[in-house]
Amino acid sequence: MRTTTSAIRVACAQTDPVLGDIAASTAASVDAIRTAADAGADVVVLPECASSGWAFADEAEARPAAQGLDGETIRAWHAEARERDLWVCGGFAELGDDGRIYNSSALVSPDGVESVYRKVHLWNTEHDAFTPGDRGFPVVETPFGRVGMLICYDAWIPESFRSLGLQGADLVLAPSDWVPNPRQPEHLPPSAHIVTMAGAQANQCYVASASRVGTERGTTFIGASIIVDPFGWPLTRPGTDGVDLIWADIDPLGTRESRLADPFNRPLGDRRADAYATGMEDARR
Amino acid sequence: MRTTTSAIRVACAQTDPVLGDIAASTAASVDAIRTAADAGADVVVLPECASSGWAFADEAEARPAAQGLDGETIRAWHAEARERDLWVCGGFAELGDDGRIYNSSALVSPDGVESVYRKVHLWNTEHDAFTPGDRGFPVVETPFGRVGMLICYDAWIPESFRSLGLQGADLVLAPSDWVPNPRQPEHLPPSAHIVTMAGAQANQCYVASASRVGTERGTTFIGASIIVDPFGWPLTRPGTDGVDLIWADIDPLGTRESRLADPFNRPLGDRRADAYATGMEDARR
Numbered sequence: 001m002r003t004t005t006s007a008i009r010v011a012c013a014q015t016d017p018v019l020g021d022i023a024a025s026t027a028a029s030v031d032a033i034r035t036a037a038d039a040g041a042d043v044v045v046l047p048e049c050a051s052s053g054w055a056f057a058d059e060a061e062a063r064p065a066a067q068g069l070d071g072e073t074i075r076a077w078h079a080e081a082r083e084r085d086l087w088v089c090g091g092f093a094e095l096g097d098d099g100r101i102y103n104s105s106a107l108v109s110p111d112g113v114e115s116v117y118r119k120v121h122l123w124n125t126e127h128d129a130f131t132p133g134d135r136g137f138p139v140v141e142t143p144f145g146r147v148g149m150l151i152c153y154d155a156w157i158p159e160s161f162r163s164l165g166l167q168g169a170d171l172v173l174a175p176s177d178w179v180p181n182p183r184q185p186e187h188l189p190p191s192a193h194i195v196t197m198a199g200a201q202a203n204q205c206y207v208a209s210a211s212r213v214g215t216e217r218g219t220t221f222i223g224a225s226i227i228v229d230p231f232g233w234p235l236t237r238p239g240t241d242g243v244d245l246i247w248a249d250i251d252p253l254g255t256r257e258s259r260l261a262d263p264f265n266r267p268l269g270d271r272r273a274d275a276y277a278t279g280m281e282d283a284r285r
Numbered sequence: 286m287r288t289t290t291s292a293i294r295v296a297c298a299q300t301d302p303v304l305g306d307i308a309a310s311t312a313a314s315v316d317a318i319r320t321a322a323d324a325g326a327d328v329v330v331l332p333e334c335a336s337s338g339w340a341f342a343d344e345a346e347a348r349p350a351a352q353g354l355d356g357e358t359i360r361a362w363h364a365e366a367r368e369r370d371l372w373v374c375g376g377f378a379e380l381g382d383d384g385r386i387y388n389s390s391a392l393v394s395p396d397g398v399e400s401v402y403r404k405v406h407l408w409n410t411e412h413d414a415f416t417p418g419d420r421g422f423p424v425v426e427t428p429f430g431r432v433g434m435l436i437c438y439d440a441w442i443p444e445s446f447r448s449l450g451l452q453g454a455d456l457v458l459a460p461s462d463w464v465p466n467p468r469q470p471e472h473l474p475p476s477a478h479i480v481t482m483a484g485a486q487a488n489q490c491y492v493a494s495a496s497r498v499g500t501e502r503g504t505t506f507i508g509a510s511i512i513v514d515p516f517g518w519p520l521t522r523p524g525t526d527g528v529d530l531i532w533a534d535i536d537p538l539g540t541r542e543s544r545l546a547d548p549f550n551r552p553l554g555d556r557r558a559d560a561y562a563t564g565m566e567d568a569r570r
Contacts, residue, residue, distance in 0.1 A: 120560045124548050136560050156552045158443035158487050163562035182549075183516050189473065191486065191517060198483035201476065202443050231468050232476060263409050264467075267441045275405045275421050277448035 006254045008144045010171070010206075011041035011247035012225035014239045016214030019053030020065045026051055026073045029090060030080055035245055037084035042144070045225075046090030047212035048119075048152050048177040049103065055216035056093075056129035059101055066095035069113055074106055082110045087142070091151060091175035093130075094118065100131040105149045105175045107140065115140040115149065120160065123153035137163040145170030145253035152176040155195045155209070158202065165203025165268050170252035170259075172199070174209035178222045190224055193238070201232030202267045204259050206252050213242055230259045291539045293429045295456070295491075296326035296532035297510035299524050301499030304338030305350045311336055311358045314375060315365055320530055322369035327429070330510075331375030332497035333404075333437050333462040334388065340501035341378075341414035344386055351380035354398055359391055367395045372427070376436060376460035378415075379403065385416040390434045390460045392425065400425040400434065406445065408438035422448040430455030430538035437461040440480045440494070443487065450488025450553050455537035455544075457484070459494035463507045475509055478523070486517030487552045489544050491537050498527055515544045 013032035017025035029050045036044040048054060051073035056062035067073055077088040087109050094104035094116070103119040103126060118133030119126075137160065139148040148164035148171075155161070155174060164172050178192040188194075192211070200207040206229060213223040225239035227248040235248035260269060298317035302310035314335045321329040333339060336358035341347035352358055362373040372394050379389035379401070388404040388411060403418030404411075422445060424433040433449035433456075440446070440459060449457050463477040473479075477496065485492040491514060498508040510524035512533040520533035545554060 120557050121552075121555050123555075132557065133560065137562060153555075156487065156550075157556060158447060158483070159556065159561045162443060163560075166562045181516075183518055185518055188518070194479055194482050194517060195486070197473075197479050198443070201480070202441065231466075232479060233468055233470055233473070265441075267406075270406050270408075270438075271442060271444065272405050272417065275418065275448075276444045277422060277451045 005251065006144050007249060007251040008042035009040050009247050009249050010043045010045065010208045010227060011036040011039060011245055012045045012208055012210035012227060012239060014211065014213050014223045014225055014244045015047055015050055016243060017050055017053045017212060019055060019216050020061070022052055022065060022067065022072055025053060026076050029073070030076050032245070033077070033080045033084070033088055036247070037086055039245060039247055041086055041247055043087045043089065045173050045208045045210040046088065046175055047210050048091035048175045049093055050090045050175065050212070051092035053216055054177045055219060058128045062093055062101045062129040066093040066101045068095050069106070069116065074108065074113060077106070077108045078112055081108050085110055089149060089173040089175065101129065102133060103130045103151060105151055107147060107149060107173065114142070117149040117151065119151040119154060121154045121157050139164055139167040139169050145256065147171050147173060149173050152178065155192065155199055158199065161199030161203050165205060169203065169205050170256055172205055172207045174207060176209050176211040178211040178224060179219055180222055190222060192224065193226055196226060197228055197232040200228040200230060201265065204230045204265065204268045206230060206250050211239065231265055290536065291429050292534060292536040293327040294325050294532050294534050295328045295330065295493045295512060296321040296324060296530055297330045297493055297495035297512060297524060299496060299498050299508045299510055299529045300332055300335055301528060302332070302335055302338040302497060304340060304501050305346070307337055307350060307352065307357055310338060311361050314358070315361050317530070318362070318365045318369070318373055321532070322371055324530060324532055326371055326532055328372045328374065330458050330493045330495040331373065331460055332495050333376035333460040334378055335375045335460065335497070336377035338501055339462045340504060343413045347378055347386045347414040351378040351386045353380050354391070354401065359393065359398060362391070362393045363397055366393050370395055374434060374458040374460065386414065387418060388415045388436060390436055392432060392434060392458065399427070402434040402436065404436040404439060406439045406442050424449055424452040424454050430541065432456050432458060434458050437463065440477065440484055443484065446484030446488050450490060454488065454490050455541055457490055457492045459492060461494050461496040463496040463509060464504055465507055475507060477509065478511055481511060482513055482517040485513040485515060486550065489515045489550065489553045491515060491535050496524065516550055
């Protein structure tokens with residue numbers, strides 16, 4: 001890291017991947033990482049499926065665009081991480097060791113892959129192309145605090161953020177491909193911002209969500225990436241609806257104690273597990 | 286009910302209770318119920334502690350302002366419900382059979398008390414005056430669907446809404462005493478709206494939150510009551526910061542099937558209980 005404290009500059013980079021084209025999509029992500037590095041970023045978040053595009057019709061179409069952790073995209077991200085001394089979190093179509101295709105994200109440091117997350121909550125027609133994630137919501141220790149990931153629609157299911165919060169996540173990175181909400185009133189933020197702000201506040205952690213732009217098969221993505229503080233408020237302007245970069249300076253590790261102790265806002269510590277309805281149990285993985 | 290369908294007009298009435306004064310606070314609530322009835326309301330939601338005010342210094346001060354279900358306030362609400370053929374949901378300082386003081390809400394029909402909820406998540410200094418709720422989040426069947434309640438700060442803890450959603454709540458009524466968030470950016474909705482919109486969407490139910498106005502011991506309440514649809518969007522303007530009434534026409538029961546089946550927004554049905562972190566379990570009450 002560039003700093004001698006645990007403070008970091010986290011950036012969300014909006015790219016426009018090319019459906020089914022690993023080389024072009026990866027090149028766009030590398031450009032974005034370099035732009036973020038030039039802006040002083042210590043951590044760069046890329047969109048969901050930044051390696052490949054997203055709107056696959058079915059698994060057969062997704063398969064040639066899927067890669068393992070030794071694939072071209074992760075290798076390129078690792079090379080940039082090492083070269084520019086930063087961390088990259090990005091979404092990619094993953095070919096698992098089991099031969100299945102997952103909608104995944106990787107956290108890559110200068111040392112290599114630190115964590116992989118497989119999207120737990122597939123949205124709508126994603127079930128046609130991907131297998132639901134089978135490894136829960138991992139949280140890993142980093143020099144800047146505990147980091148977890150979720151992907152796009154996961155943010156709409158509060159258990160995603162909560163699973164990370166209960167594991168002590170200081171920072172949630174959320175590669176996303178946000179789409180328009182047909183019912184959204186003009187005077188209110190996008191639904192994606194509502195659920196992201198609520199998730200950050202409920203778990204008293206920072207959240208950086210990078211959303212893609214462009215159009216695939218009639219779906220136009222909204223961009224509008226945001227970085228949210230542990231009280232649920234954005235730290236910077238949202239991303240535009242084009243290729244863009246936003247960033248904020250945060251200290252997820254250094255603020256841990258003060259964040260969790262605030263009596264005005266302590267929804268993580270104030271949980272009452274004894275009082276909740278059945279069905280919120282887990283598999284105690 | 287006035288209608289031959291399950292559709293209802295739900296209203297949120299903002300009142301300004303008088304701390305420690307049951308008679309004055311109850312009279313204000315009765316005025317509000319009558320105004321709502323004149324506006325055609327079938328269900329009227331009143332604020333948290335509408336019976337008594339809220340900012341009690343300690344339990345000794347709260348005790349004389351607390352009542353049982355046979356107290357003056359609930360009797361007044363029942364009389365109005367019977368007289369005007371409507372349902373009332375309001376917050377009151379409850380003296381329990383166990384001698385403890387709870388921050389509670391009652392759902393009262395023309396037939397009498399249908400449900401009582403005791404606030405599970407006490408906020409900040411509320412612990413000095415009240416005992417935390419010990420009965421989970423009840424949901425009851427009504428002619429207009431399954432109805433559950435939560436109170437103010439409960440809305441910041443996603444498990445509150447989720448406990449109701451998992452029990453099939455079609456409509457959540459939320460008596461509240463919302464206070465300003467010192468960090469709120471001017472261009473965004475209040476934190477109370479963010480968490481309410483997120484809760485409605487995550488549980489695909491209607492939510493009607495009535496917040497009080499006025500000032501107690503230096504705390505000025507914000508009003509800003511809202512009624513939110515199952516996609517997380519407000520159905521009407523928010524309440525002002527004064528005595529006010531808002532309402533919306535909804536059909537919680539009649540829309541149940543279509544609400545729960547929407548592939549674009551199905552965060553309740555898309556839950557993955559097998560994938561969540563430990564600590565989200567319940568007491569299997």
